[in-house]
Amino acid sequence: MKHIILNVVVFIFFSLMLIQAAELDKRAPDFTLQDYNGKTYKLSDFKGKYVVLEWINFGCPFVQKHYNSGNMQTLQKKYTENGVIWLSICSSAEGKQGYYTAKELANIAKEQGVNSTAYLIDESGEVGKLYDAKTTPHMYIINPKGNLIYAGAIDDVRSTNVEDVKTAKNYVSSVLNDCLAGKMVESAATTPYGCSVKYK
Amino acid sequence: MTSKQNGLIIFSLITLFLIPYSLFAQWDQQESHVDAQLLSEVKIVQPGGSFWVAVQLQMQDGWHTYWRNPGDSGLETTIDWELPEGFSASEINWPYPERIAEPPMVIYGYHDTIYLLTKISVNKDVAADQSVFLKAKISWLECEAVCIPGGAEIEVGLEVKNERMQINEKYTEIFANAHALLxxxxxxWKLQAVIEKNSLLxxxxxxxxxxxxxxxxxxxPYSTNFINNVAEQTLSEQNRQFQLKIELAKMKPQIPDTIKGILVSESGWRGEGSEHAMEVIIPVSENLSSSAGIPLSGLNSVWLALLFSFLGGIILNLMPCVLPVLSIKIMGFVNQAHEERNKSWQHGMVFTLGVLVSFWVLAGVLLILKAGGAHLGWGFQLQSPAFLIVLSSFMFLFGLSMFGVFEIGTSLTAVGGKTQGxxxxxxxxxxxxxxxxxxxPCTAPFMGSALGFALTQPAWVSLMVFTFIGLGMSAPYVILTSIPAMLKFVPKPGRWMESMKQFMGFLLVATVVWLLWVLGIQAGSNVVVLVLFALLVTSIGGxxxxRWGHLAMPVRTRVISTTxxxxxxxxxxxxxxxNVEVYAVNSAQITQSNEGINWESYSEEAVQQAKLSGKPVFIDFTAAWCLSCQVNEKVAFSSEEVQNKFKELNIRTFKADWTSHDETITKALAGYGRNSVPLYVLYSGKEGSEPQLLPEIITPGIILDALKSLEYK
Known part of the structure; x- marks a missing residue:
C-alpha cells in the first residue's frame, strides 16, 4: 500500500513538473531562489512587472563577451531603471564552471559592476531545467501577466568576439523597448548560443 | 619594515586575493587544446584549375569542436580566407558530425582530428610562375567541461605554374579519407518530408x-531551432523504404520550406562500408497523406518493375539471338493459319507455357544458388564452358534443321506418338x-539492371519479374494467334518460307560462331577445335x-537410324x-593489349594501390559473352582521340574480365550496386572517394566528357 501511495505521489510530482515546464505565451513557471546574500526571491512576487531571466556563468567566454564589453551591465541598468526586474540565474552545479561561493560572488559582482536586480543561485539546476535553459547566456522575458513572451539568444551574432556586440541586433532590448513603448508584442523564440549550462 | 616593503606586501596580498576573480582576462592566456594546420592537396597549381585544401583540427582527448549546426550550445568553426588576387574559396565542406550527449543537451561536433575541406578555384588570368600564400583565419570554440574560444592564423605556400597540377603525395591518403566523410x-533516393503535429517525418x-x-x-539539420536535438529519432522500415520520425524543437520551431541536412547511417548509403552520410534537400510536402502511403508506393515500385519487365520481354524478341526462333515460330503460325486456324491460339498458349516454365526454372536456379550464398549475376550461365558447348550444339542442330537436313516438328510427333489433333x-x-x-545472352546486357533488381527482392517478387519477362516475350505470339484477323495479314505459305527458313539457319550458325568465340576466350582454341569436331559428328547424326528417320521410311529403318x-x-x-578440362587453357594466360590502351588485369589490390597513388583509374567490367561490352569496346576504345586522352591524363586502366565466373569481380560489381556487365567506373584519383559510373552504352563522346571532368581537378 505504501508503495502505491509513493508511486502515485511520484507520478503526480512528475506530471506537475511536465505541466510546469516553460512554454511561450503560457504562464512562466514559478520558482523561489536565493541570492548570494541569502535573500529569497520568488518570481510570482513580481507580477505586474516585466521580468528578464538571464542564465549566467562568469567562466563562459560568451558571457564574458557581454560583460567585458559592458553590454550586459548597460542593459541591466537601463531596464531596471525603467521598472524591469532583471534576474541573473546561475545553474552551475557545485564544482562546475561558474559556481562560486557567496564571498567570491560578492567580489565578482562588485568588480564587474553588475546591475541586475539579483544574482540567484540555482546549484541544483532545477529552475534551469524548468525553463529548459541550455546555454549561457540564455535569455527569457516574462510580461506583467506572468506569461513567457521571449526565449532565446541575447543577440544575432553567434560569437565570443567582443567587437561583435556593437554591430549585433540585440533581441532582448528590441522586445523590451517595444513592450515599454506599449506596443503589441508577439511572442518569439530564437536559438540561444553560448556554452552549455553546467548542470549537475 | 619600510613603507615600501609594506606597500609590496599589500600589493601582493591584493594580487593574490584578486587572481581567482580576474576571470575575464583569463581565457586569453589559456592554452589551446586544438592544433590547426592548413594542408593543400597540390604543390603546383595551374591558372584556371581548382583544388582542395583542408583545415586540420587536432583536438586533445576529451575536447571537441562544433559542426555547422552546433546543436543545443556551442559555436560552429569559421574560416576567413585571405587569398591572393584571382583565388576564390568555396564554403566549408563539413565531415559528418558526432551526436554528443551532454545531458540535458545534445550538441553536434567532433572529437580527435578532423579535416574541413574547402575547394579553391584559380582564375585563368592569374599570372604563372609565382609563389603564393593562402592564409586562413580559423575561429572555433573548443569545449570539454568548459568552453574556450580558440583561433589560429595559418597559411600554406604554393607555386603557380602553367603546367599540370602536381599532387602533394604526402596528403593523398588524408584527402581521400576526408572526402569519404563528406x-x-x-x-x-526518393525523399519526402512532412510535418505532422510536433514531428518531422x-x-x-x-x-x-x-x-x-x-x-x-x-x-x-543544417538550421538551428528546428528539431529537438535531445529527443530520440525513431526509424521504421518497410520493404525498401524507411521513415524517420524526429521531434521538433519545443519552443516555436522554425520550420524551413525545404529541409536541408544530412542523414547518417551506420551501414553506408551505397552499400555496406560505403559513405555514411548523405546530404538531403527535401521540400516539405503539405500533404500528410503521402506519409500514409508507404505500402502503396512500395507496391507501386513493384508494379512498375513488372511493367518494365513485360515491355523488356516484348523487345527481347527483336534481339539477334531470339530473332531466328521468332521467325520459326511465325512460320509455324503461317502454316497453322492456313491449315488448322482454330487451333492456333492453343499453340500460342503452349509456346507461352514453354517460355514461362523455362524462365521459372532459371529463376529458381538463380534463387537457390543465391540462397546458397553464391555471388551470381545474370548471364552467369555463359560463364560455364559446359553450358556453352551444349548450347552450341543445340543451336547448330537447330540450324541444320532450318537448312532442311531434318525436320523437328514431325519427328517429335512421331516419337511421341501424338494424335494428329x-x-x-x-x-x-x-x-x-x-x-x-x-x-x-541477350538479356544480360539488355535487362541486367532490371534482373539485378529482381534478385535483390523477396523471392516472390523475383519470380513475378521473371514471369512478366516471359509473358512479354510471348505476348506477340499470343496476340497473333488469338486474333485470327491478324493472321490474314501474314502472306500465304509458299517458296518464300523455305528461303526465309534457310536464311535463319545461317543466323543460328552465326550464333554458334559467337558462342565458340566466347568459349575460345574461356578455355582456349584447343577446346574450340574439340567442340567443332563434336559439331561435325552431331551434324552427321542429324x-x-x-535421311532415314523420317515418316516415309519403314519403322525398322526409322528406329535404327534414330538410335x-x-x-x-x-x-x-x-x-x-x-574432355574440356583436358584441353582447356588457363584463361589468365590470355591478356589482351589491343586498342592502343594498356589494360591491366583487374585485382582489388592493384586498383586500390592505383587509387592511392593519386592517378585517375578507369575500370572496364566486361565479358566476352556480353555483346554490348564488345560493341562498346569497338566503338569507344578504338577511337584514337580516346586513346590519346587516356595516355595524356596518365590514367591507369583495368579490365575486369567476367567471362568466366570470378568471385572477386562479382563482389566488386556488387560494390557498385550492379550484378551485370558492362560497367565502366572512373575514379578521378585525386578526390579518391566517389567514383563516376558511366552509362552502359558508351560512345567516344561520353568517355571524353567523363575524362574532361578530371582535367581541372
Whole structure:
C-alpha cells in the first residue's frame, strides 16, 4: 500500500513538473531562489512587472563577451531603471564552471559592476531545467501577466568576439523597448548560443 | 619594515586575493587544446584549375569542436580566407558530425582530428610562375567541461605554374579519407518530408541498385531551432523504404520550406562500408497523406518493375539471338493459319507455357544458388564452358534443321506418338524453351539492371519479374494467334518460307560462331577445335536421322537410324564435355593489349594501390559473352582521340574480365550496386572517394566528357 501511495505521489510530482515546464505565451513557471546574500526571491512576487531571466556563468567566454564589453551591465541598468526586474540565474552545479561561493560572488559582482536586480543561485539546476535553459547566456522575458513572451539568444551574432556586440541586433532590448513603448508584442523564440549550462 | 616593503606586501596580498576573480582576462592566456594546420592537396597549381585544401583540427582527448549546426550550445568553426588576387574559396565542406550527449543537451561536433575541406578555384588570368600564400583565419570554440574560444592564423605556400597540377603525395591518403566523410548526394533516393503535429517525418525510398540496409539513421539539420536535438529519432522500415520520425524543437520551431541536412547511417548509403552520410534537400510536402502511403508506393515500385519487365520481354524478341526462333515460330503460325486456324491460339498458349516454365526454372536456379550464398549475376550461365558447348550444339542442330537436313516438328510427333489433333504442340512448347535459352545472352546486357533488381527482392517478387519477362516475350505470339484477323495479314505459305527458313539457319550458325568465340576466350582454341569436331559428328547424326528417320521410311529403318543418330549426337557432345578440362587453357594466360590502351588485369589490390597513388583509374567490367561490352569496346576504345586522352591524363586502366565466373569481380560489381556487365567506373584519383559510373552504352563522346571532368581537378 505504501508503495502505491509513493508511486502515485511520484507520478503526480512528475506530471506537475511536465505541466510546469516553460512554454511561450503560457504562464512562466514559478520558482523561489536565493541570492548570494541569502535573500529569497520568488518570481510570482513580481507580477505586474516585466521580468528578464538571464542564465549566467562568469567562466563562459560568451558571457564574458557581454560583460567585458559592458553590454550586459548597460542593459541591466537601463531596464531596471525603467521598472524591469532583471534576474541573473546561475545553474552551475557545485564544482562546475561558474559556481562560486557567496564571498567570491560578492567580489565578482562588485568588480564587474553588475546591475541586475539579483544574482540567484540555482546549484541544483532545477529552475534551469524548468525553463529548459541550455546555454549561457540564455535569455527569457516574462510580461506583467506572468506569461513567457521571449526565449532565446541575447543577440544575432553567434560569437565570443567582443567587437561583435556593437554591430549585433540585440533581441532582448528590441522586445523590451517595444513592450515599454506599449506596443503589441508577439511572442518569439530564437536559438540561444553560448556554452552549455553546467548542470549537475 | 619600510613603507615600501609594506606597500609590496599589500600589493601582493591584493594580487593574490584578486587572481581567482580576474576571470575575464583569463581565457586569453589559456592554452589551446586544438592544433590547426592548413594542408593543400597540390604543390603546383595551374591558372584556371581548382583544388582542395583542408583545415586540420587536432583536438586533445576529451575536447571537441562544433559542426555547422552546433546543436543545443556551442559555436560552429569559421574560416576567413585571405587569398591572393584571382583565388576564390568555396564554403566549408563539413565531415559528418558526432551526436554528443551532454545531458540535458545534445550538441553536434567532433572529437580527435578532423579535416574541413574547402575547394579553391584559380582564375585563368592569374599570372604563372609565382609563389603564393593562402592564409586562413580559423575561429572555433573548443569545449570539454568548459568552453574556450580558440583561433589560429595559418597559411600554406604554393607555386603557380602553367603546367599540370602536381599532387602533394604526402596528403593523398588524408584527402581521400576526408572526402569519404563528406555527405554524398541523394541521387536515386526518393525523399519526402512532412510535418505532422510536433514531428518531422522523413521518408526515403532506396534506389533499385541499393542492396544495403540502412541502420541507426540520424538526421542532422543544417538550421538551428528546428528539431529537438535531445529527443530520440525513431526509424521504421518497410520493404525498401524507411521513415524517420524526429521531434521538433519545443519552443516555436522554425520550420524551413525545404529541409536541408544530412542523414547518417551506420551501414553506408551505397552499400555496406560505403559513405555514411548523405546530404538531403527535401521540400516539405503539405500533404500528410503521402506519409500514409508507404505500402502503396512500395507496391507501386513493384508494379512498375513488372511493367518494365513485360515491355523488356516484348523487345527481347527483336534481339539477334531470339530473332531466328521468332521467325520459326511465325512460320509455324503461317502454316497453322492456313491449315488448322482454330487451333492456333492453343499453340500460342503452349509456346507461352514453354517460355514461362523455362524462365521459372532459371529463376529458381538463380534463387537457390543465391540462397546458397553464391555471388551470381545474370548471364552467369555463359560463364560455364559446359553450358556453352551444349548450347552450341543445340543451336547448330537447330540450324541444320532450318537448312532442311531434318525436320523437328514431325519427328517429335512421331516419337511421341501424338494424335494428329495435337500435332506440333510439343514443338511449340520446345520452341518456347528454345527461345528462352537463346535469349539469355541477350538479356544480360539488355535487362541486367532490371534482373539485378529482381534478385535483390523477396523471392516472390523475383519470380513475378521473371514471369512478366516471359509473358512479354510471348505476348506477340499470343496476340497473333488469338486474333485470327491478324493472321490474314501474314502472306500465304509458299517458296518464300523455305528461303526465309534457310536464311535463319545461317543466323543460328552465326550464333554458334559467337558462342565458340566466347568459349575460345574461356578455355582456349584447343577446346574450340574439340567442340567443332563434336559439331561435325552431331551434324552427321542429324543427317542420318533426316535421311532415314523420317515418316516415309519403314519403322525398322526409322528406329535404327534414330538410335544411331542419338548415339552419335549424344556421344560426341558427351565426349567434348568430358574432355574440356583436358584441353582447356588457363584463361589468365590470355591478356589482351589491343586498342592502343594498356589494360591491366583487374585485382582489388592493384586498383586500390592505383587509387592511392593519386592517378585517375578507369575500370572496364566486361565479358566476352556480353555483346554490348564488345560493341562498346569497338566503338569507344578504338577511337584514337580516346586513346590519346587516356595516355595524356596518365590514367591507369583495368579490365575486369567476367567471362568466366570470378568471385572477386562479382563482389566488386556488387560494390557498385550492379550484378551485370558492362560497367565502366572512373575514379578521378585525386578526390579518391566517389567514383563516376558511366552509362552502359558508351560512345567516344561520353568517355571524353567523363575524362574532361578530371582535367581541372
Amino acid at each position: 555527405p554524398i548526394g541523394s541521387d536515386g 522523413i521518408q526515403a525510398e532506396a534506389p533499385t541498385w541499393f542492396t544495403g540496409k540502412p541502420q541507426k539513421i540520424l538526421f542532422f 495435337k500435332s506440333g504442340f510439343g514443338g511449340s512448347f520446345i520452341s518456347g524453351i528454345t527461345a528462352t535459352i537463346v535469349a539469355t 543427317w542420318i536421322y533426316g 544411331v543418330a542419338a548415339i552419335l549426337i549424344i556421344g560426341a557432345n558427351a565426349y567434348a564435355l568430358a
